Amino acid sequence: MSARLPLARSTLHSPVWLVPYDDHARHVRTTGVDVRLERFDAADGDWLPLDDRAVRTPSGALAFPGLGRRSAPWAAGPERHRVRLAAAGYQPLYPADGEPYAADVTGVEFLVHPYDDTHPPAVPAEPRLVRLLPGTSYPYPPRVRTVHGVVVDAACAAPVRNALVEAEGRTSRDLTPWHERTLTDTSGAFRLALRWEGDKADENATEETFRLRATERPGRTGALVVRLPRDAGRRHVIEIRES
Known part of the structure; x- marks a missing residue:
């Protein structure tokens, strides 16, 4: 303190x-x-x-x-x-x-x-x-939607601690850029807020697409596509590999 x-x-x-x-x-x-x-x-x-x-x-x-x-x-x-x-x-x-x-x-x-x-x-x-x-224990307000999962090494499936997990995009009405991010804990787990809307096939579509990116260091990254609400309760696995 x-x-x-x-x-x-x-x-x-x-x-x-x-x-x-x-x-x-x-x-x-x-x-x-x-x-x-x-x-x-x-x-x-x-x-x-x-x-x-x-x-x-x-x-x-x-x-x-x-x-x-x-x-x-x-x-x-x-x-x-x-x-x-x-x-x-x-x-x-x-x-x-x-x-x-x-x-x-x-x-x-x-x-x-x-x-x-x-x-x-x-x-x-x-x-x-x-x-x-x-972090994974952050007290998000009840209406904030989140996705959760784990980041692992693609070669050995070992959890990757302290990996940066991100998602970004733009709002549909005024194209304001947004950026959400979190870090994995000691077990490789993450919980990421997705407060803004993702990509839609058209303005009437109900499904939104988000592209999650995980980084351990330059040259060691992973990516995953999440579709909401379809994937809302799923435990997502992002694999880190050399790029």
Whole structure:
């Protein structure tokens, strides 16, 4: 969890600003979000948990003011850190907007540059949006239709955890683009909302077609066609394979 940062306290020297964003509800969310900071230990090749507590700025960002402050900053080099988020019902999407998705990216990584009052950090920090995607336990409202299933490896049928499952299209009346997405859990299971209408054969058709896409990493994807309402209660299986 995080404390609120008083207005009088500066966050200019926080090496990272994160803005958790509820991707389904379309708003910033900081309450109920657990924030964990870790430092990479090059000697052991492992991530070490740190006790530094994130604070919440008035604008809704999570920051670590004072992280990297040293008495002799010129004597130390930058250190690799990462932040991991957790919230009930959500799974964080760590690659930034515009970056290719990879399931093995498990935190927001950044460098902490040493500084003091006369030697500012070498690299300024910019706010970074971290999207929180609805997980399998997300409390969708009763009228939101969803489809569920599992993502597996096509070669061995093993479940693929943390795979990105998406569907997108345009509304029929004004052609507004829509995009729904979720992440699989540790068992490869997913539950995806389909709030908008899919493709129809004609304007009077009752059946809608959706094309689901699953991504483990670039070059490892799978796809599936879902027709509603025919496939509404079916457990869908998306197979991931090399493309």
